[in-house]
Amino acid sequence: MANPRLLKRQLSEPTISRLPIYERIAEGWERRGRSSIDSTQLGELAGVTPTTVRRDLAALGSFGQRGSGYDVAILKTRIAEALGYDQEYDVIVVGAGNLGRALVNSNNFLTRGAKLVAVYDQDPKVIGTEVAGQVVQDFQGPIAPVTVAVLCVPAAAVQSVADRLVTQGIHAFLNFAPQVISLPPGYAVHYVDFSIELQILMYHVANGTGPLGGGVLHSLGIATNSARRSVQRTLEKS
Amino acid sequence: MANPRLLKRQLSEPTISRLPIYERIAEGWERRGRSSIDSTQLGELAGVTPTTVRRDLAALGSFGQRGSGYDVAILKTRIAEALGYDQEYDVIVVGAGNLGRALVNSNNFLTRGAKLVAVYDQDPKVIGTEVAGQVVQDFQGPIAPVTVAVLCVPAAAVQSVADRLVTQGIHAFLNFAPQVISLPPGYAVHYVDFSIELQILMYHVANGTGPLGGGVLHSLGIATNSARRSVQRTLEKS
DNA sequence: GGATGTGAAGTAGTTCACAGCC
DNA sequence: GGCTGTGAACTACTTCACATCC
Known part of the structure; x- marks a missing residue:
């Protein structure tokens, strides 16, 4: 520290x-x-x-x-x-549906210090199955004491899931559900919402910002464009 | 229009x-x-x-x-x-791996005017299988003329995939691969990068911004970029 | 020469504070 | 009374331009 x-x-x-x-x-x-x-x-x-x-x-x-x-x-x-x-952060994934499984199986997601400790679900049909080497645990059982919980549960469930995790001592959340959650002061949550990203893109397409005007592009706060191609090509050649 | x-x-x-x-x-x-x-x-x-x-x-x-x-x-x-x-936007998903399938199956992703038209993949083992009522098409074949392509392919492939889609007349991309892509001026791309979101959250946890200070909440991609303007200038000059 | 690092200027976005209207 | 809509002040971020150093 x-x-x-x-x-x-x-x-x-x-x-x-x-x-x-x-x-x-x-x-x-x-x-x-x-x-x-x-x-x-x-x-x-x-x-x-x-x-x-x-x-x-x-x-x-x-x-x-x-x-x-x-x-x-x-x-x-x-x-x-x-x-x-350099520090390791223990992470759990809650919700082993399509998205949760896709994240856990991705080799891009849990990198740079993030370490998957457990995967949880509520569904008895899912509990006990294996995902990327992890046996899915019952969410109603004990929860590993980790730094971050990744929430991949349905929007309707996410608030109650977060509430339970708060009582288990988890202070930071990455929320993939399209639902704003409320937490006690001092807790951190970060949202990833695909459909909003798509909507923002569609807005730019509809208004000239995209295909019309000068090339716009946005990312998680990053715009791109232009002569970058030359550099990229250089890279690819070598 | x-x-x-x-x-x-x-x-x-x-x-x-x-x-x-x-x-x-x-x-x-x-x-x-x-x-x-x-x-x-x-x-x-x-x-x-x-x-x-x-x-x-x-x-x-x-x-x-x-x-x-x-x-x-x-x-x-x-x-x-x-x-x-109110407008409808035709969308294709390229890459029917874990993530592509999760997106297509999600009932939150394709909403508010976004309409899924086709799903593509390169893998012969995947082509022809069914995902959410769509038969996966061969990416090397003809591509539907849509507004937006959602890219769920590996980082190593995403530039060449985008290049091909550009030749097929697609002007806007939602890129889930952790890789910046280059496009001709006037094309739009928007990035969604899970691992970066997780890293940002971990940064806040490590530094008091999260669990310590006043309750932080970060929404999705507050894309704060006026870099667009500079890009336009660059373009104009060249 | 060629690139960094940074005051100074500019711009975008947020917050304050309150007039105006229901 | 209560809440919107907005000029004015403020804050945050970006861009310019150049002194600085390898």
Whole structure:
């Protein structure tokens, strides 16, 4: 906890959401044997301006090399430190339906410090079945004391599920149900809502923002576009 | 297309991302027989301040009743109009793996005007199987001319899949692969990246932002980017 | 030369506070 | 009285432009 690895620098929300993207790019760059990357290249690949990249990275301390850019290995390390990838976070998934199973089976979801500890469901037909090496547990039974619970239950059930998990001492939730939940103060919840993402995209399509005007694209807070293609091609060739 | 249903009012990105939440709340409120809701109630349920609610709704025109709040039915209608729920958007899903199947089977995903037209995959073992009443088509074959493609393919494949869909005339993408894709100018892409969402949540847990400080809640992708403007500039210059 | 890091300026979004209307 | 709608103030983030350093 008392790791003086990083100034207690409070990162801004947009910065936090971009760091994982930079990290992923650095990962790919490293795999291809490139040892450094500059803010322009990183910006094109991430879909942001070079200035934004430099501001984001400057918030992690000054480790860029003037004249040549950022060392890829150091870049990865700094982001990992800032985001806490070195720590392990125990995670449970609640709801072993289609989505829950898809998440657990994905090899992209539980990475960078997140460790799956158990999967729960209410349905007797599902309890006891195996998902990605985990035997599905009865949600009414004891709950593992973890950091984060991933909620993949139906919207109608999610509030009561969250309530029970709160009594079990869980303080952070990633909620995939299309339903806002209420929690005691001091608890954290983050929402992922597919249908809203789709609706937002459709809005942009309907209004010229998409196919008409200058290319828009949005992500979890990241816009992309443009000459990035050239850089990407360069990467793919090597 | 030329529906004069709404002033050409350009909604802000954060507003757009909150409107679907309000709409969902209105839906539930209506189901329970309540006929009006005020900005404080709506704000509590949505996790935002009453002022923000009022600003968001004022952008759709003034339809609130001073003294009593917003009529639930009108609220639903106005949001539906603004977001284009009345129009139908044809959608295809590319990639019938765990995630693709989970999305297609979900009854929350394809709603509010989104209509599933076809599901594609490359894998001969998957082609021809049935998913939610759709027979999975060969991705190498002809592609239905739709508005939006939902990409549920592996990260390594997603760029080439998008490239092919561009040649088939598709202009908007919802990308679930953890990989930024590049598209010609004027195309739209929106990203959903589970692992990044989880990482952001873990960051908040690690730093006091979550369990310590005042109750945090983050909604989905508050896509805060004016980077669009810079992208346009870049385009204009080139 | 070439890229970082950063004050200063600009812009978008939120919150305050209150006039106006039901 | 109660709640909306909105100018004004404020806050947060991005972009510009350039001094700085390898």
